[in-house]
Amino acid sequence: MSAPLDRADARLRHDDSLSGALRAFTDRIKAGDLGMLPVAVGLVVISVVFTALNPIFLVPNNLVNLLFDCATVGIISLGIVCVLLVGEIDLSVGSISGFASAIVGVTWVGQGWPIWAAVLCALAMGAAVGWVYAQLYNRLGMPSFVATLSGLLALLGMQLYILGATGSINLPYESAWVKFGQVLVMPPWVSHGLGLLPGVVLLVMGQRRRARRAAANLSVPPLAGLVARAVVLTAALEGAIWYLNLGRGLPWMFGLFVALAVALNYALTRTQWGRSVLAVGGNREAARRAGINVRGIYTSAFVLCGTLSALGGTLAAARLASSSQQAGTGDVNLNAIAAAVIGGTSLFGGRGSAWSALLGIIVIQAISSGLTLLNLSSSLRYMITGGVLAIAVIVDSLARRSRISHGRG
Amino acid sequence: MEPILSLRGVSKTFGAVQALTDIELDINPGEVVALVGDNGAGKSTLVKVLAGVHRPTEGIIRFAGREVAMDSPAAAMKLGIATVYQDLALCENLDVAANLFLGNELSPYALDEETMEARSWTLLQELAARIPSVREPIASLSGGQRQTVAIARSLITNPKIIMLDEPTAALGVAQTAEVLNLIERVRDKGLGVIMISHNMEDVRAVADRIVVLRLGRNNGVFDRTTSHQDLVAAITGASDNAVTRRMEKKQ
Numbered sequence: 001m002s003a004p005l006d007r008a009d010a011r012l013r014h015d016d017s018l019s020g021a022l023r024a025f026t027d028r029i030k031a032g033d034l035g036m037l038p039v040a041v042g043l044v045v046i047s048v049v050f051t052a053l054n055p056i057f058l059v060p061n062n063l064v065n066l067l068f069d070c071a072t073v074g075i076i077s078l079g080i081v082c083v084l085l086v087g088e089i090d091l092s093v094g095s096i097s098g099f100a101s102a103i104v105g106v107t108w109v110g111q112g113w114p115i116w117a118a119v120l121c122a123l124a125m126g127a128a129v130g131w132v133y134a135q136l137y138n139r140l141g142m143p144s145f146v147a148t149l150s151g152l153l154a155l156l157g158m159q160l161y162i163l164g165a166t167g168s169i170n171l172p173y174e175s176a177w178v179k180f181g182q183v184l185v186m187p188p189w190v191s192h193g194l195g196l197l198p199g200v201v202l203l204v205m206g207q208r209r210r211a212r213r214a215a216a217n218l219s220v221p222p223l224a225g226l227v228a229r230a231v232v233l234t235a236a237l238e239g240a241i242w243y244l245n246l247g248r249g250l251p252w253m254f255g256l257f258v259a260l261a262v263a264l265n266y267a268l269t270r271t272q273w274g275r276s277v278l279a280v281g282g283n284r285e286a287a288r289r290a291g292i293n294v295r296g297i298y299t300s301a302f303v304l305c306g307t308l309s310a311l312g313g314t315l316a317a318a319r320l321a322s323s324s325q326q327a328g329t330g331d332v333n334l335n336a337i338a339a340a341v342i343g344g345t346s347l348f349g350g351r352g353s354a355w356s357a358l359l360g361i362i363v364i365q366a367i368s369s370g371l372t373l374l375n376l377s378s379s380l381r382y383m384i385t386g387g388v389l390a391i392a393v394i395v396d397s398l399a400r401r402s403r404i405s406h407g408r409g
Numbered sequence: 410m411e412p413i414l415s416l417r418g419v420s421k422t423f424g425a426v427q428a429l430t431d432i433e434l435d436i437n438p439g440e441v442v443a444l445v446g447d448n449g450a451g452k453s454t455l456v457k458v459l460a461g462v463h464r465p466t467e468g469i470i471r472f473a474g475r476e477v478a479m480d481s482p483a484a485a486m487k488l489g490i491a492t493v494y495q496d497l498a499l500c501e502n503l504d505v506a507a508n509l510f511l512g513n514e515l516s517p518y519a520l521d522e523e524t525m526e527a528r529s530w531t532l533l534q535e536l537a538a539r540i541p542s543v544r545e546p547i548a549s550l551s552g553g554q555r556q557t558v559a560i561a562r563s564l565i566t567n568p569k570i571i572m573l574d575e576p577t578a579a580l581g582v583a584q585t586a587e588v589l590n591l592i593e594r595v596r597d598k599g600l601g602v603i604m605i606s607h608n609m610e611d612v613r614a615v616a617d618r619i620v621v622l623r624l625g626r627n628n629g630v631f632d633r634t635t636s637h638q639d640l641v642a643a644i645t646g647a648s649d650n651a652v653t654r655r656m657e658k659k660q
Contacts (some may be wrong), residue, residue, distance in 0.1 A: 004540065005530035211525070216527035272517035275503075279511055282502035289460075289498045290512035291483040350502040403548070 004219040008398040021225065031406035034399045036289070038392070039343055039359040044384025045192075046363065050370030057370055060247025065187070067250070070365045072097075072181075072316040073332060077255075077339040078264055082301045084340055085268070087281045087349025087380050088144040090133065090305050093336050095155035096126050098328020102159045104314045105169035105323025108177075119314050126310025127303050129155065134299035140150035144302075152333070160325055168324040171317060181318025185249035186315030194255070195241045199234030250352055253315060258358065260308070265354035276303060281350030309336075331385060338389040339364050411474060413438050414459075414490070414600050415567050421454055428454040429625045432468070436570060436601040443612040444596035444605045446622035447644050452605050456572055459603070460492040461485030471495055473569075479577035486512075493567030495574040497555050499562075505529060505543040505550075508560045529590070532561050560591060570601040571622060577611050589615050609637055 003270075029037060083090045100122035119366050129151060136142040163169065170303040171178050186194070206226040214220050244250050267405045268274035279287040280297045281310035317323050341347060342363050343356025367388060371381045412435035421429040429451045436442055446452050455462045459470075461479035470477055472488050479485045485492070499508050506522075506529040515521040529543040538557040540550070547555065556576060563571045573592070577585040592615050596602050606612050611618055612633075619644040621633040629643045641652045 005527055005534075007545075095506075212523040213526075216523045218523060218527055218530075270520050272514040272520065273508060273519065275511070275514055278503060279500045282500040283498065285509070286498035286500050289482055289492070289494065291486050293483075294514050350500070406549075 005217050007219050013330040027098025031403060032342060033403060034395070035353065036344055036359060038395055039356075039363055042342065042363050043359075043366065046366045046370065048146065050366070050373070053370070054373045055125070056373055060244055060370065062247075062373070063249045064244055064251065066365050066369050067244075067254040068182070068247065068319060068361075069347070070361045071251065071253040071368070072312050072319055073335050073365070074257045074312075074339065074357055074361035075260060075315065076309045076312035076336040077361050078260055078354060079305035079312075080336050080340045081264070081345050081352055081354055081357050082277070082308075083144070083305045084337075084345045084347060085277050085281045085349060086298055086301045087284070088298070088301070089309070089337070090130075090144065090302065090309075091313075091333060091337075091345075092148040092150045092151035092155055093305065093309040093331075094328040094333035095152045095159065096129055096306055096309040096328070097316060097332060099155045099159040099162075099328055100126060100164050100310035100313030100353065101317035101323045102169075103326040106162050107169065109169050109171060109323075119177075119311075122310045124315075125305050126306040126308070128305065130302035131299065133280070133306070134295075136301040137302070138295040138298055156197050159328070163323065163325055168322055171321045171323065173321055177318045178321045180253055181315055182321065183248075184252045185253060186252060188245045188249065191241045191245065191250040194250075196234060197229040198237060202233060203230045206230070227230070251318075252332045255317075261354045268354055273297075273300065279348050283350075290295050297299065312336075334385070334389060335364050335368075337363070338385070338392060341389070341396055342392040347393065348396075348400060410437050411639055412436055412471075415471045417469045417471070419458065419465045419470065420454075420459060420462060421451075422466045427566055427625055429458070429465070431626065432622075433627055435622060436567070436603060437491075437522065438466060439596055439599045440617045441596050441602040441604060443609070443614050443616035443619045444622065445609075445612060445619060445640065446602060446628075449624075450622040450644070451625040454625075456492065456574055456603075456605060457657060459485065459490060459572060461490075480537075486568075489567075489569035490572065491561050491566060491568035491570070492572045493574060493576065495560045495578065497559045499547045499555060499559060501546060501548040504546050505540060505558055508547055508558060509543070509565055511562070514622055523657065528565075529561075532558070533565065536561055536594070545579055552579045553587075554580065556580060556584070556588060557591075559597075560588070564595070568600065570603065571595060571602040572605075574605050575607070576604065577606065577608060607639055612640075613637075634647070 002293050043192055043369060047058065056062055057188065076097055080090065080093060093339040101126060104118045107121055108115050113121075133147050133151060136147040160167075181398060202227065210220045210223070241250055268277060275293045276287065276297050279290065279292060280294055284294060285403040287297075298401070316327060320327070339360030340357050341360070343352075343358070344362030345352025345356040365386070367385060368381065413437040414434075416432055416434040419429060419432040420427070432451075432455060434455075444452050444455065454463065454658070458465050459479075461482045461484050464478075464480055470479065472490075472654070479488065479490075482492075500591060501510065503511070506526050509529050509532070510525050510609065515525055520554065526543055533540050533543065536557060538554070538660065540554055541559065547558065556579065560571075560573070560576065576588050576592070580588060589611060592602055592604065604616065613635075616633055619633070619635065619640065621628045621640070623644065623646050628646065631640060638653065641650065645652065
């Protein structure tokens with residue numbers, strides 16, 4: 001059999017061995033292709049610093065609480081990833097989530113609708129708002145920055161309007177929805193079983209990919225590397241789940257968030273839609289000439305963002321067991337955007353992944369939880385979170401500059 | 410032989426500007442047609458009409474004998490007209506394979522990366538392209554490599570006609586020769602090739618017919634035996650022009 005198709009060029013270095021993989025990794029970092037590295041470093045630093053300042057930070061139950069908090073804003077952040085990838089932004093995700101939470105309170109508690117109808121209504125509102133932004137952008141050329149900024153105010157107004165004079169509606173504690181948002185955790189056998197899943201999937205998919213590459217006469221990555229990655233991943237997940245199970249356990253709501261992240265990751269990396277999203281974010285004109293429905297891609301990104309923000313808002317209502325005027329205000333917007341950027345999704349479009357929302361929100365919530373444990377005032381907390389966001393954007397900009405000078409776009 | 414593409418009386422106006430007037434053009438399969446003309450002669454407008462970017466104000470476009478209305482780039486591509494623009498329009502954040510198959514990905518709901526990668530390698534080898542890896546992002550490639558990727562991309566959909574806008578403008582001597590070879594290989598596969606160029610040497614090297622546009626109108630059809638002077642005269646509209654005066658001065 002002849003040499004694999006992709007090994008015919010003698011000038012190309014092939015990093016097959018373990019040391020080769022390491023070399024390829026350091027080359028990527030030097031060239032500004034940072035990926036998840038800032039997050040990994042950030043998480044370690046945060047854990048060490050906050051544990052040193054207050055040992056409660058790393059107690060299992062604190063981490064379980066942290067995951068409950070992560071899920072609501074994290075789902076909003078998944079939506080942000082979608083709009084950032086096409087090179088746009090939605091500054092009103094906080095208001096969408098707040099309005100969604102108000103809709104749930106008013107229709108479910110106030111009007112006596114079934115909970116599923118209330119949530120569906122909120123999701124439809126989110127989708128409609130995203131659709132309006134997309135039309136403003138596509139038809140009228142309104143920059144998303146301005147469209148969503150005005151949306152932020154308008155939606156906040158609607159939230160205050162439908163909540164009425166009382167300004168706050170309590171949701172029933174004994175309902176399944178609130179329990180889902182506050183206490184429901186997976187039994188240990190479920191969480192441990194789910195913890196095995198990523199490793200198994202990685203192994204099966206990797207093996208299938210190797211077989212298909214061999215069939216297509218392409219070079220086949222070594223099996224050892226695949227097994228090593230699956231083992232490390234499984235060990236890390238099972239360890240984390242074991243530790244969480246020392247406390248209350250793994251929240252179902254966090255499980256939902258991870259499932260959505262997995263689904264979005266699949267859509268972005270393995271479907272034509274995802275490829276189109278990256279293409280539109282990278283070079284809009286090239287995407288249009290390739291026959292991609294650019295307006296449709298913008299619309300799908302904004303609608304997805306609005307829907308996920310609304311879902312995050314309804315879950316936040318469950319988490320707090322109330323729909324109030326404060327829901328979705330304050331730092332929700334910035335936390336959701338910061339999470340995506342810290343996780344490695346570029347503000348300049350065309351670069352990022354669903355995982356960035358997952359990892360980024362853990363960093364953001366870890367900082368927030370650590371600062372709360374230190375009994376710092378909210379003034380200081382805002383300042384520190386703002387500083388962290390600034391650092392994340394600076395890292396993004398510097399990495400982008402380095403990528404350009406290293407010819408990696 | 411029936412032309413694969415024929416234009417009859419095609420005009421295009423932008424407001425008060427008459428960019429194209431009564432253009433007649435026939436493209437046969439297995440033929441390279443060069444489209445030449447001075448700046449502002451309407452070459453780019455004509456290409457954009459054929460690519461479905463602009464709709465003609467008047468006139469008829471027939472594709473394979475059937476009258477067609479190309480109202481979007483996607484419609485033109487669906488008919489089998491592929492375009493390689495001068496600014497290439499590649500996504501720098503995506504790798505070579507992803508760019509080749511952009512908009513034509515195999516199995517849209519579970520991308521078939523392996524087949525796409527293998528076909529990318531095969532296609533680039535057929536074109537004798539010097540691309541180090543199809544998994545490299547476009548940003549790391551040189552100008553000639555990008556041009557090759559852009560031409561290769563237009564062939565992915567098995568078009569009937571490919572249009573090349575200034576394919577050799579940014580290339581060195583060896584790469585220009587390679588691209589011209591590539592154009593001949595594409596022609597020998599039975600495709601119609603429309604090539605726009607300012608370089609008379611390249612045009613005479615590969616074109617079977619040379620169509621001259623001047624101020625948005627047909628200004629003569631020549632073959633490759635036509636002398637440089639006659640072509641320049643047709644392009645500028647006068648035998649007394651800046652180019653001939655320069656040549657006389659030299660003599």
